[in-house]
Amino acid sequence: MTPSARLVAFRCLQRIDHEGAYANLVVNAELQRSKLSERDRKFVTELVYGTTRMRRACDALVDRFVATEPSPEVRTVLRLGAYQLHYAGVAPHAAVGETVELAPKRARGFVNAVLRRVSSADIAWPSEAVRLSYPDWIVERLVTELGHDDAMASLAAMNEAPTVTEREDGYIQDLGSQWVAAAVPAVEGELVLDVCAAPGGKATAIAATGAVVVAADLQPQRVGLIAANVVNTRQRAVLPVVADGTLPPFAAESFHHVLIDAPCSGLGTLRRRADARWRITPADVTELVALQQHLIDASAPLVRPGGTLVYSVCTLLADESVHHRVPDDFEVIVDRPAGEWRPLGVGWRVLPHDAGTDGMIVVRYRKRS
Template sequence: MRVRPQASAHSSAAARRLALEALHRIDDGAYANLVTPALLERSRLTSRDRNFVTAIAYGATRMRRALDHLVDRHVLRPTDDEVRRVLRLGAFELAYLRTPAHAAVSQAVSLAPDRARGFTNAVLRKVAADVATGITWPDPATELSYPDWVVEALTESLGEKDALAALRKMDEPAEATERDDGYTQDLASQWVVEEVGALPGERILDLCAAPGGKATLLAEVGAVVTASDVSVRRSQLVTQNAQRLGAPLAGVVAADGRAAPFRPRTFDRVLVDAPCSGLGVLRRRPDARWRVQPSDVEDLARLQRSLLDAGADLVRPGGVLVYSVCTLTEAETIGVDLPHLEALPPPSHPWEPWGRGARLLPQTSDTDGMFLLRLRASEDASAQARRRSSTRPRRRSAARGQR
C-alpha cells in the first residue's frame, strides 16, 4: 500500500476523531463511501485533512484483518469495539502510513477512553516495534486483509499469481477519473461503453443502468438510449444524472430486467451490465470485502444468466448483446454465456482474452477489474428468443420519459 498524506499539525486530532467516528458508523452498517464524505461535508477541516481522514478511515476499514493480526499478537484479553477501533486506527498509521511512532501512538492514546489509555499505549508501542523490525504474516489472506474465501475464489479463477497481484492492487486507494462532462467514472467502465460500439441513431438498451454512467456515455455518440433498472429509486438516479449531464436519454424505465416491458428484437445493441459480487472494484469500496458472502456469488451468477438470456430476446437479428461485470470470479464471468450465439473477437490491449470474452485486471490496467463478453444475435437465435418471450410473464413497470 502506498503512503498517504499526513494531517496538518494544528488539526490532526480533529481529523483522527472524525475518522474514528466514520469507523464507528461503518461498524454499525453504514457504507464507507457514503458515510465518510457525509461526515466530511459537515466538518470544517482543510482539504489536506479531509484527504487524511479519507485515507485512514478507508485504509483502516480495508486493512481490518491485517490490523487485527498486528494488534492481537499483544492482546491477552478481549477488547470492546470502541477500543478496537482506536487500536486499528493507530496500527494503520504505524504499519501503512509510517507515521512516526511517537506521534501515532500518542494521538491514538488521546482518542481512547480514559479506562483504556494505558492499554492502548502498551499495545501500540509493541506494534510499532514489530513494524520497525519487520512483520511476519501467517498467510496471504491475512497480509492482504481479505476473507479466506475471497482469496481462494480469485486464486481458483485467475491462478495464484494473478489473483494475489489483483488483490494487492485493490488494497491501494483508487484515483478518481473524471470524464469530459464532469462525471466520475473509472476507465474500465468507459472502455466497456466503447466496446458496445454504439453508432448515431441506433437503438440501445442499457438493461441494468443505474446510476446511469454508461447510459449517459452511450447517449453522447447520438444513439437513442433507453435505460432500465429494477429499482425505482435507482432509476430516478439515472434520470437525475442524465438531466444534470444534459444526456438525451429516450426514456428511463423501472423494471425487472428479466421481464422488461420491451418488444422482442427491437434494439440494435443491448448492454447487460449485471449486478455482481463486485470483487473487481474492492479498492473503491473499502468495506465491500467484509459484506459479500460466498453464497452471493452463485446467487448472482444465476441472476446474471437470467438477465443475459432476457437481453438476448431484445436484440434484433444481427445486433449485438454485451455482458459486463465488475468482478473476477469464474462463476460470474466466463461461467455466464449463451453458447448458441456467436462471440465477437475480444477487444485489444489492455483487455486480455478470457474464455469467449475478455478481462481487465487491476494490476495490469490500473483500473477496476472487469469482464466483457460481446455476442452477435443470429436469425436462428432471434427465432428462439421469440419463442421464449411468448412464454415469459411480463411485469408492470414505471416509466419516465427523459427530456
C-alpha cells in the same frame, strides 16, 4: 470546538466496525457535519477507508500483544493506530500519542503499550490473506481463477486508493467501465437498451456515439440518478426508465444492441468500496449468478437479428460471466475490444493491476440474422 480529524475517523470506524454502516455513507455524513479543513478531510477519508480495507492485517499487527479481547471501541482504536503506524506513514509519536487519546481513560495505558510495541516489532504474516487483508475465501477464489501471481497482484492493487478518470463530458468514470461502454458497437441512429443502467455511466457514454439509449434500472431512486447524470452530461438521447430486467416491458427484437451491465459481487472494484470485502459472501455470489442468468434469458429476445448482446460485470469471476448460457441463435464476437483486455474463455477480462483500473469482464455476442 471542532473535533480533530482522528476523532472524526474514529467515530466513522466505530459505526462501520460495530454497526454495519456503509463506509462511504458514514464518511460523507460525518465530513458534512464537521468543520474540518480540506487537508483534514483527506486525512479522515484515508484513515477510514484504509483502516477498513486493512482491518484484518491491522488486527494481526495488534493481536500479537493482546491477551484478552478488548472492548469493541478499544479494538477500533487499536486498528486505527496500527493503520497509521504500518500503512499511513504517520510518525510513531503522533500515531501513538494522539490515537491513545481516543480510548476511554481506563484503557489508555493498555492502548499505549500495545501501539508502542506495534510500532517497533516486525511481523511474520501467518498467511497472504492476512497480509493483504482479505477474507480467506476471496484469496482462495482468486488464486484458483487467476493463478497465484496475478491473484496477489490484483489483491494488492485493490488495496490502493482508486484513481479518478474524467471523461470529456465531465463524468467521472473508471477507464475499465469506459472500455465496457466502448465494447457496445453502437452508431448514430441505432437503438440501445441498457438493462441495468443506474447511475447511467455507460448509458451516457454510449449515447455520445449518437445512438439512442433506453436506460432501465429496477430501483426507482437509482433511475433518478440516471436522470441527473443525463442533465449533467447533456446526453439527451438517454431515456431513463424504471423496469425489471428479468421481466422487461419491451417488444421482442426491438434493439440493435442490448447491454447487460449486471449486478455482481464487485470483486473487481474492492479498492472503491473499502468495506465490501467484509460484506460479500460466497452465498451472495451463488445468488448473483442465478440473477445474472435470468437477466440474460430475459434480455436476449430483445436483440434484433444481426444485433449484439454485450454482457459485463465488475468482478473477476468466470462463474459470474463467461460460464453463463445464451440462446443458440447467438454467436460469440471473437475480436478483441479496445482496452487492456486479456482473453478469458468466450470473453475478456481486465485485471486491476494491468492498467490501474477496476477489474472487469465483458462478453459480446451477435444474434444471427
